[in-house]
Amino acid sequence: MDFDAVVSSFEEDADKRIKGALSSYIYDMPQYPGDPVEGGIHYARYVKLPTSCIPQKQPPLLKQFASVVKKYIRAESSFFDLGPGPDWSVTRNTIPALRVLNPLAYFAVDIELTFTEEACRVIEREFPDMKVQAIAIDFHSKVLPYPQSGVSVVWYPGSTLGNLPSLPGQTFIENKFVADHLKLLHRTTSFFQTAMSSTLDAANKGALFAPSCDQVRLVILPGKPRITQG
Structure with a gap:
């Protein structure tokens, strides 16, 4: 695209x-x-702020905390890549994360079928033993399949947030999969704060890894926490 x-x-x-x-x-x-x-x-x-965490900074950050994260990620985990983007994005941002987490299954989820197929081809080439599946749906409004294991890894790149409609309804918040596996805390009244400062509430029960960054990027939730909007 x-x-x-x-x-x-x-x-x-x-x-x-x-x-x-x-x-x-x-x-x-x-x-x-x-x-x-x-x-x-x-x-x-x-992006010039020392506290910013754009997608390019995410893999090094994950690698830095790999020993901590891997304590909670078993070999049978499922990795949901929401909005993987084109092949270069998968290579640059997703593959480093998969090398650290080593999940059993990889799910490329995007409204564009081309992106899901490209992502799966890249992952299959790099990880021939990993199960891959392309899911071409609008994950902001459609229910996603439940993971094949008890632990879910939800990879939510910042660019995915940019693809949201400018006047979104409540469908994303009401999505059953999201309600069961994500908790988003929106501390904002203006658009720019909403887009750039939506963060994961690290105090949420079951939240095992929540890097401080501009948007939600990695969520590892063994339980089913509720969503809270602020």
Whole structure:
């Protein structure tokens, strides 16, 4: 998929830019006076902060805490890759995580079938003994299958948040899979804080690993915690 083409499609119409995907808000620069889309300015400032944790920083962070994380990840764990993106993204961001966690099964989940198939091909090539499955659904509104094991690893890259609609409903929060396996804490009143500061509540029962970063990236939950919105 051509990301530039997708983003540019929202630039053609101001209304689409406001009501389209969040990616334009997060990464684009203003196109005209008064343009509410100015995420590119804020993002450029954000990534320079020492406390920021963009996707490129995630694999080293996971590797740093590998010994702690692996205590809770058994060999039969299931790894759900929500929004894996194109093959280069899988190679750069997902494979390092899989090398650390070594799950039994890998699930590529994306609304675009092409992305799920690409991700599975890359993973099969790198991990020939790992079970892989492509799931082409909108995981923000559709129920995901339950894991094949008692421990779930949910890989939720920041770019996935950018693909959310700019005016989302409650379908994502009400998703049964999410309700059972994720707890998202939204400490925000403005859009930019919502997009860039949504974090996992580390105090949630069952939350075993919650790196401090700009968005939820890795969640390991053996239980079924509730979702809390703030």
